[in-house]
Amino acid sequence: MSSVCIHGLGYIGLPTAAMLANYGHDVYGYDADETVRGDLQNGDVHLDEPGLRAFVTQALESAQLEITDEIVQAKYHIICVPTPFDQTERTADLSYLRDAAHGLAPLLRAGDTVILESTVPPGTTVEQLQPILESTGLTAGTDFALVHCPETVLPGNIISELRENDRTLGGVNGVSTESAVRLYDSFVSGEIRTTDDPTTAEFVKLIQNTYRDVNIALANEIARLADDYGIDSREAIDLANAHPRVDILQPGPGVGGHCLPIDPWFLGTGSDQIELISTAREVNDGMTEFVIELLERELNSLDGTKIAILGVAYKGNVSDARNSPGLELARTLADRETAELATDGGPTGDIEVEIHDPHVTDPTLDLADLDSSTAGADALVVTTDHDEYADLDPEPIAERMHEALLIDTKAHLDAPRWREAGFAVRQI
Numbered sequence: 001m002s003s004v005c006i007h008g009l010g011y012i013g014l015p016t017a018a019m020l021a022n023y024g025h026d027v028y029g030y031d032a033d034e035t036v037r038g039d040l041q042n043g044d045v046h047l048d049e050p051g052l053r054a055f056v057t058q059a060l061e062s063a064q065l066e067i068t069d070e071i072v073q074a075k076y077h078i079i080c081v082p083t084p085f086d087q088t089e090r091t092a093d094l095s096y097l098r099d100a101a102h103g104l105a106p107l108l109r110a111g112d113t114v115i116l117e118s119t120v121p122p123g124t125t126v127e128q129l130q131p132i133l134e135s136t137g138l139t140a141g142t143d144f145a146l147v148h149c150p151e152t153v154l155p156g157n158i159i160s161e162l163r164e165n166d167r168t169l170g171g172v173n174g175v176s177t178e179s180a181v182r183l184y185d186s187f188v189s190g191e192i193r194t195t196d197d198p199t200t201a202e203f204v205k206l207i208q209n210t211y212r213d214v215n216i217a218l219a220n221e222i223a224r225l226a227d228d229y230g231i232d233s234r235e236a237i238d239l240a241n242a243h244p245r246v247d248i249l250q251p252g253p254g255v256g257g258h259c260l261p262i263d264p265w266f267l268g269t270g271s272d273q274i275e276l277i278s279t280a281r282e283v284n285d286g287m288t289e290f291v292i293e294l295l296e297r298e299l300n301s302l303d304g305t306k307i308a309i310l311g312v313a314y315k316g317n318v319s320d321a322r323n324s325p326g327l328e329l330a331r332t333l334a335d336r337e338t339a340e341l342a343t344d345g346g347p348t349g350d351i352e353v354e355i356h357d358p359h360v361t362d363p364t365l366d367l368a369d370l371d372s373s374t375a376g377a378d379a380l381v382v383t384t385d386h387d388e389y390a391d392l393d394p395e396p397i398a399e400r401m402h403e404a405l406l407i408d409t410k411a412h413l414d415a416p417r418w419r420e421a422g423f424a425v426r427q428i
């Protein structure tokens with residue numbers, strides 16, 4: 001068993017810390033955010049992920065996991081800090097990674113292994129992380145091991161995927177790679193594949209998410225085509241998927257989260273060969289306008305309407321609202337009103353937008369309960385497939401609304417039941 005220091009205790013770092021601790025390693029969890037550390041030191045798990053609370057509690061109570069106020073020396077350091085996309089510069093914001101590296105460098109010893117798990121543009125481990133760690137006078141590959149091991153867990157299923165998913169990892173040399181394989185081998189039941197360098201492992205991670213994003217773009221474009229032909233896109237996709245070599249994904253209100261909408265752009269950091277990939281991104285982002293077109297088609301004009309948006313988590317049954325299609329729709333509707341005011345010079349009827357989500361607790365969002373969000377509304381737009389929404393009773397909602405219109409972007413609700421309750425139902 002080894003000592004491991006985890007840098008960053010978010011959706012990736014915290015389950016990883018608990019996993020290693022529950023497998024008997026001596027784990028030290030450090031987060032730059034004092035509130036995160038304090039909550040965890042008090043036994044409060046700040047993230048909503050199935051099974052995580054019990055899993056972390058077990059690790060903390062066994063004392064195999066200790067939340068520390070500073071970075072500590074350890075045989076292994078695993079970096080799980082955010083790597084968001086800077087929309088203005090159109091590059092990865094690697095400032096958190098650099099901060100973590102500068103914090104770790106003074107504690108790095110010969111014989112240690114540093115593993116970067118954060119998703120990064122190809123070349124980052126070697127070009128950004130390595131020089132900071134080598135500023136200590138130690139050399140990567142010779143004095144310490146340096147590895148990129150990307151994370152591929154699916155939010156909503158993180159704990160089992162952490163153990164069961166295959167891994168692809170690559171170090172700056174064979175010794176580095178072997179050191180990381182030893183650690184992951186202690187809890188991973190999936191296959192561990194290795195690459196000759198960290199850059200290939202970085203690239204593999206990015207093309208996995210890009211593959212999914214591009215395929216969702218195909219589903220979204222099919223949905224728009226189906227709409228033009230007056231065809232039910234879901235039925236057509238189901239039938240097409242009966243072919244043994246066809247597996248089209250599902251359309252929706254756009255692609256959210258902080259992986260799929262971002263990682264394709266990371267591929268374009270050192271190359272401009274992302275023509276299909278960037279078009280797919282535009283298709284997925286364009287779904288917001290498509291939902292607005294559907295609303296306008298049904299309501300004739302959006303002036304003076306109230307729109308209730310159900311679901312601002314980026315996908316069903318999670319609480320994470322990063323890059324959420326539901327929020328993007330709400331903001332675009334609000335911005336559109338301002339833009340129209342600016343062009344016409346005169347007042348337009350307000351578009352009132354209310355958002356509701358039973359999973360999201362973000363205090364910066366003006367969330368409404370179901371009753372007030374639907375009261376007097378002209379349309380209900382479902383943008384997230386939470387289980388709770390599938391069970392909604394349409395009757396009392398129809399009574400509260402001004403117009404009984406349902407735009408179900410996830411085809412998640414029971415359409416015949418809603419139609420029976422008097423709703424006009426449109427699905428993507």
Ligand SMILES: NC(=O)c1ccc[n+]([C@@H]2O[C@H](COP(=O)([O-])OP(=O)(O)OC[C@H]3O[C@@H](n4cnc5c(N)ncnc54)[C@H](O)[C@@H]3O)[C@@H](O)[C@H]2O)c1
Nearest residue numbers: 008009010011012031032033081083096099100118119151
């Ligand atoms: N969440 C996912 O589903 C997922 C899946 C695969 C890969 N990833 C990647 O993993 C990385 C982490 O993502 P996440 O979802 O866990 O992010 P997160 O925002 O949930 O957590 C990151 C944590 O790191 C902390 N932090 C920031 N700077 C720090 C520093 N210098 N030292 C220590 N802690 C610091 C933050 O306070 C935060 O608590 C990102 O690169 C992400 O793209 C995420």
Ligand SMILES: CC(=O)N[C@@H]1[C@@H](OP(=O)(O)OP(=O)(O)OC[C@H]2O[C@@H](n3ccc(=O)[nH]c3=O)[C@H](O)[C@@H]2O)O[C@H](CO)[C@@H](O)[C@@H]1O
Nearest residue numbers: 152153154155208209212249250252255256257259314315
């Ligand atoms: C390759 C892969 O699988 N990567 C996963 C992905 O996790 P994720 O949670 O971001 O992925 P999704 O569940 O795909 O959701 C993303 C958005 O796409 C919408 N969507 C989905 C399917 C569909 O048919 N039609 C859609 O419209 C959905 O509603 C949501 O908005 O990235 C993580 C971080 O790198 C990985 O770790 C994880 O393995």
